[in-house]
Amino acid sequence: MGGALGRSRRSSPSLGVIYRRLVRRFGQASWWPGESPFEICLGAILVQNTSWTNAERALRRLRRAGRLSFAGLHPLPASRIAPLVRSSGTYRVKARRVRAFLDFLGEAYQGRVEAMGASRSMRVR
Secondary structure: OOOHHHOOOOOOOOHHHHHHHHHHHHOOOOOOOOOOHHHHHHHHHHOOOOOHHHHHHHHHHHHHOOOOOHHHHOOOOHHHHHHHHHHHOOHHHHHHHHHHHHHHHHHHHOOOHHHHHHOHHHOOO
């Protein structure tokens, strides 16, 4: 017979299949605020355990300081990033996380978030 309650067992589509169907039908959602893929990544780090308002303040400060880019932030140690992201809360931890992200992005993708998005290993299957 079938599975529980007499239903036949059919395999469900994977999350990747569902995601691709939704993107084909509706296009990219583009719901996360940011002017660049790099800014979106930083925003995702800075918003952890705080409000978007506080993360946005930190992004504005980075922009005003001319540091809202890989090239602008990459030369800085975490100790110099921390004051720039202070408004995002737990700023020392977040500065270390931003530093780790910059190191990863530089080593694996030459500092280009777009290259990371195009990478086969980063795509949803």
